[in-house]
Amino acid sequence: DAGVTQSPTHLIKTRGQQVTLRCSPKSGHDTVSWYQQALGQGPQFIFQYYEEEERQRGNFPDRFSGHQFPNYSSELNVNALWLGDSALYLCASSFPGQDEQFFGPGTRLTVL
Amino acid sequence: QQQVKQSPQSLIVQKGGISIINCAYENTAFDYFPWYQQFPGKGPALLIAIRPDVSEKKEGRFTISFNKSAKQFSLHIMDSQPGDSATYFCAASKRSGGYQKVTFGTGTKLQVIP
Numbered sequence: 001d002a003g004v005t006q007s008p009t010h011l012i013k014t015r016g017q018q019v020t021l022r023c024s025p026k027s028g029h030d031t032v033s034w035y036q037q038a039l040g041q042g043p044q045f046i047f048q049y050y051e052e053e054e055r056q057r058g059n060f061p062d063r064f065s066g067h068q069f070p071n072y073s074s075e076l077n078v079n080a081l082w083l084g085d086s087a088l089y090l091c092a093s094s095f096p097g098q099d100e101q102f103f104g105p106g107t108r109l110t111v112l
Numbered sequence: 113q114q115q116v117k118q119s120p121q122s123l124i125v126q127k128g129g130i131s132i133i134n135c136a137y138e139n140t141a142f143d144y145f146p147w148y149q150q151f152p153g154k155g156p157a158l159l160i161a162i163r164p165d166v167s168e169k170k171e172g173r174f175t176i177s178f179n180k181s182a183k184q185f186s187l188h189i190m191d192s193q194p195g196d197s198a199t200y201f202c203a204a205s206k207r208s209g210g211y212q213k214v215t216f217g218t219g220t221k222l223q224v225i226p
Binding site for chain 2: 004031033035040041042043044045048050055056058090092094096097099100101102103104105106
């Protein structure tokens with residue numbers, strides 16, 4: 001049973017560019033959440049997707065957007081990248097109505 | 113505004129000792145309190161979790177103590193082992209409209225020395 005998978009593992013972008021990160025949830029899970037983890041900090045909640053709609057959102061600007069596909073996989077898009085967006089981006093999946101979340105290994109984004 | 117405060121930032125414990133990490137929260141609407149373990153280069157992994165109607169939960173060497181009136185909860189790792197060396201995060205979540213929003217603490221880097 002595959003856990004949560006994310007791609008790519010690492011990514012380097014320059015300021016002003018756009019990036020798309022991908023996540024496949026754990027088998028049987030249909031709710032996906034995204035988090036940003038800056039170096040030495042705890043994960044910060046970005047948003048949560050269920051049934052292809054954004055259901056909850058953290059304190060992140062509109063430059064951060066997402067999408068969920070019919071197969072429950074999800075994408076995180078970040079526009080107009082700036083240096084402060086450099087972080088580990090984590091995806092977590094869960095069953096709807098269940099609090100337990102399973103995290104993927106993350107995508108390390110570096111903005112130069 | 114940080115809603116979950118975690119301490120200490122780092123902790124060194126001898127093998128066989130007890131590791132204790134503390135967290136405090138502000139929002140009484142939180143209804144689920146998990147602890148995560150994270151190794152370098154990996155995503156967080158759920159260790160143990162508790163709900164506010166329970167004062168203590170134990171799973172193997174890991175115990176959560178929960179004090180609802182003080183809005184505090186702690187993780188105790190008994191018989192700490194070098195393999196427990198990792199960063200630990202407490203978290204708190206609440207549901208709104210059936211959907212979950214999780215707030216993490218800032219993390220505690222635990223080192224268990226032989």
